[in-house]
Amino acid sequence: MRTKILIVAGIAAAGYVLGTRANRPVARESVRHQLVRLWNDPKARKRREQxxxxxxxxxxxxxxxLRKDAGKKAEHLAKAARKRAKDLGR
Structure with missing residues (x-):
């Protein structure tokens, strides 16, 4: 008899927990609402613009x-190529 009462109590507890979870609002909606509100906040908009x-x-x-460095590198390579061509042309 005692085990039957425990089984019924366990089933009732599980039903209660599952029932209360089923009635909760969907969390994604509140997160979406918060994100929209944050995105439209004037302070956040100003910060994004800055x-x-x-x-x-x-x-x-x-x-x-990068343009300056590329120019220097190109000059260096051109100089090395002229020197190499001069050495090969001996």
Missing amino acids: QAKQLQKDAGKTAKR
Whole structure:
């Protein structure tokens, strides 16, 4: 008799837990709502704009530096090629 009561109590507890979980709102909706609210926040929008400007500025500096370095490397290779051609032409 005691085991039957424990089995019934266990089934009732499991049903209660599963029933309460079934009535919870879907978590994805609240997360989506929070993300939309954060995306539309004026402070966040201003910060994204500032970061975009900074990235463009940094990209310009990097491109300028790479062009300069590539030019130096090209001059060095051209000089080495002329020297090699001169040595081979002896």
